[in-house]
Amino acid sequence: MSGLVLKLAPNERVLINGAVIENGDRRSKIAIRTPNARVLRLKDAIHPDRAITPVARACYIAQLILSGDARPDEGRGQLRLAIAQLAQVFDTAAAQAALRDAAASVEDDAIYPALRRLRELLPLEEQLLQARRQ
Numbered sequence: 001m002s003g004l005v006l007k008l009a010p011n012e013r014v015l016i017n018g019a020v021i022e023n024g025d026r027r028s029k030i031a032i033r034t035p036n037a038r039v040l041r042l043k044d045a046i047h048p049d050r051a052i053t054p055v056a057r058a059c060y061i062a063q064l065i066l067s068g069d070a071r072p073d074e075g076r077g078q079l080r081l082a083i084a085q086l087a088q089v090f091d092t093a094a095a096q097a098a099l100r101d102a103a104a105s106v107e108d109d110a111i112y113p114a115l116r117r118l119r120e121l122l123p124l125e126e127q128l129l130q131a132r133r134q
Contacts (some may be wrong), residue, residue, distance in 0.1 A: 004032040004039060004112075013042040014065055038068040044115065054089070055118060057123040058082035062115040072109075079106050079114065086121070095121055 005010045006014060008023040008030065015021075017038050021030075032039055040063060051060035061079045064070035070078075083106065103119045105114035 004037070006030045006032065006039070015040040015042060015045075017056065018068060038066055038129070039112065040066040044119065053129065054082070054086055055121045055127055058086060059115055059118050059122070062111050062118060064110045076106055076111075079111075083114075083118075090121065090124065091108070092124070094125060 006029065008028050010016065010023060010025050010027060012023045013020055014023075014030075015038070016032065020042070024129055029040040046056055046060050048060065051057050058079060061075055061082060065072055065075035065079065072082070080103065083099055084101045087096065087103075090096065090099065098120050102117040105111070105117065
């Protein structure tokens with residue numbers, strides 16, 4: 001994650017290499033210069049109890065890699081499998097593009113961009129689940 005720039009809202013929290021850092025009362029930017037630093041915005045984090053759908057589980061796997069709570073190689077393998085499974089379910093062009101981008105990001109070891117693209121699928125997944133319940 002060399003050269004990562006975080007733009008933080010007032011009082012926003014971020015996990016960097018296991019330490020929770022909270023921004024002050026003003027917007028700020030933090031440049032992370034250390035390669036391979038483990039960074040996770042806590043506003044993007046999914047609580048384990050909420051990782052109950054396929055997309056949420058994929059996001060949670062990415063989150064575990066970013067936080068350092070999963071071995072990177074093992075986590076990337078699980079994330080690749082989760083993305084491949086999601087690609088068999090989501091059939092819209094936008095969803096397929098998000099999954100292709102997420103898969104490419106995982107291959108480039110860019111887990112945060114993969115997480116961002118996967119999170120885009122959460123509302124679509126919720127719509128599909130709601131339609132199925134009706």
